Amino acid sequence: MFFILITGLLLGGTYALIAMGLNLQYGVARIMNLANGEMLVAGGFAAFWVYTAGQVSPIAALLVVAPVAFVVNWAIYRIMLRPLVKRAKSRGALEVDSILATFGLSFALVGIMTWFFGGGYFNYSYLTGRVDIFASSYAQNRVVAFTIASLLAAALWIWLSYTRAGLRMRAVAVSSDSARLVGIDVPAVSALAFGLGGAVTASGGALISMFFTLDASVGVLFTMKALIIVIMGGVGDIRGTIVAAMILGIAETFVARVIDPGLTLAAAYVLFLGVLLFRPQGLFGRTPT
Amino acid sequence: MARVVLEVRDITKRFGGLVAVRDMVFDVHQTEVMGIIGPNGSGKSTMINMISGAFAPSAGEIRLNGQEIAGKSAHRIARMGVARTFQLVRLLPELSVVENVVAGAAFGHRKRWGAEAERHARQLLDRVGMGQQVNMPVSSLTYINTKRVELARALACEPEVLLLDEWLAGLNPTELQTGIALIRSLRDEGRTVILVEHVMDAIRSLCDRCVVMSSGAKIAEGTPAEVLEDPEVIRAYLGADEDA
């Protein structure tokens, strides 16, 4: 039981990083990015490629994956999504448009990735030793992934809470109209948030590739999970994302080991259902007026 | 005094730690124009929102013709006979002007549908002074005309109580006179109206009685003349420092 708890937390920690990326994109830039999962897979592929081609550790690969993902996502926002923001007559219309556009983007990305990497599965062995925590042994790569994810998450949290740039981002997340009125360059901050979110997600992908088997089409499952985590935790709230990700990680691990490994999405949905029925604003979200 | 149409009893609304409305009590009588006035942030719109059902009060009761409406969903309150306009005019952009008004009639207190509804809608649009502009697309209407259409929509279901949320805001002096005359004619028709307003001219000339709110609580009640001379009210509007 304890083993499930720890394994679940390790998984949840990595999920948290991925969901944080989506939270930045949805909470600040107001884009429901359905291509988020594909960004994760791309990060994973990059790590795989770098490891199998040059024996470079995926952790070192982060130094390249994160900035590249940042630039790519920033460009995606400015080129593809900014026109939608400008033309949307209401927030609801923007959400529909951005869902469709990023959905299209996700298919295009899957198509491109299949082209480059083929349709097969990819995994590699890295840090497959065991680590002992409280008398049970866990995969080293999961522990390392969790540790790095936590460090990145903490860094992100500190940046958001204690720097002026982070403050600007949080202001836009709370109210973009008010932020504009106090002189914040909302489009620039949104683009930054979108880029940052993509970088965080891709980093999560690189970390997860150490112990998950990925293929070009698996992105949508991760998108679903990230979406569920973001909603469960409360949009725009970092603490909520972390807590919700942990809950999902534990629930998934529990279901996979005790009931059936093929029911992981069902586990996520049961949690989702609970949130929708009892607390749609999420654990830490604000009650909508 | 005419019979009481709306009773507000000990209504309180909390948003997290903020108390927006505190223990409000007042009555609205039939054919009366009741003004809810007060400085910005005093809780006027919140009060209106609770009457219309946009959200539920944290405590207290509101009764329409004796029936409890506090906390009920907006559509049920609408069917019971409460209609409103919004602070930022909300017209339906993809529908025509006539359809916008029919929207108020088709599902509300007194339902109308089909040719009858359209006739009724056109009559109302005439009544509020839309006249020739009825065939224009919604997106090209002038500001006061959008307000007219919204008013017609609110009147379309023949409500028991009409809520006007700062309906006269943003009008130039000429339009303001027209607007005040229009609302006065509604009162003369025998409608019951609750007015949330800032415009002093309108309050003096339209309201039979007023309730003054400040920081969520009622600080005065009475005729406009009485209320606007009350030192508490003056202090609330102009601030505590009278020597400045």
Place this chain on the structure above:
Amino acid sequence: MTMRDIRNLILSAFAFGLLALLPLYVSGYILSIATTMAMFTVLATSWALFSGPTHYISLATAAFFGLGTFVTGLGFQTLPMWLLPIIAAGLGAVLAALVGLVTLRLSGVYFVIFTLGLAELVRQVVTWVQNRTGQRGMYVLTSITERDIYWQLLGMAALVFLVGWLIARSRLGFALRIIGNDETVAKHSGIDTAAAKILLFMVSGAAAAVVGAMMAPRYIYIEPSTAFASILSFQVVIMALLGGTGRLWGPLAGVVPFTLLWEFISRNAPNQTLLLLGIAFLLIVYVLPGGFVGLYDRLRHRYGQGGQ
């Protein structure tokens, strides 16, 4: 009922009549494409009945469709064939009601996300149940021919068009248009927005389930991964949006070209079908927001006004 309405009804009846004669003159590949188009027409048009006016994008079509195929797969040996679509419609409506009750009280984003994974969720659960009960896929072997399926689908299409036409003229249709414009105004005008949305979503779900039930004999072998393939939902959304949801015949205008394009790509570059989907979505958002119907309206407005 105006003269225009009567004219439209007569024209539509005539068109359906002509289409019904099709199997008498063609067969094989062309008939199969026509059947596929008929299937997508019903799916896309019934999808647009709900998602068009409300702007709530439903990605749940595959879940209802799969449900319908399973109804036929499980029931065709013990129940009369005509009963199966009716049961499918009922179950589809129930599933839609459940999904609607959970998500339609909330804003559109929750609905889209929930329906995105719904087909996959149902697939996972059904697979798990099948693993536990030891049942594998089902063989649906009947004497139903491609022609029969075509006619069934054509009849269903006529029904969906009729229902859509009636709803558009009814208070329910009006209520949905208002909801799609401004839900707050809808509520304050006396519309029970949750009930209206759920009701229409049930119609849409029932129709998709019926299509699944009718198509099962064509697939012959029914198993979860093919019955609940999410890609069907995405194809339906694209076709409906490409054609445009502003008119009843809008989705049809998207079905025909997209089905042909899909066929072409599937045969010549099968790995690029997803890329095609992606490009189609992007096209719809950036170039054709109202679909072909929107384009038609804009052109008609510009040139129909003459010299004004």
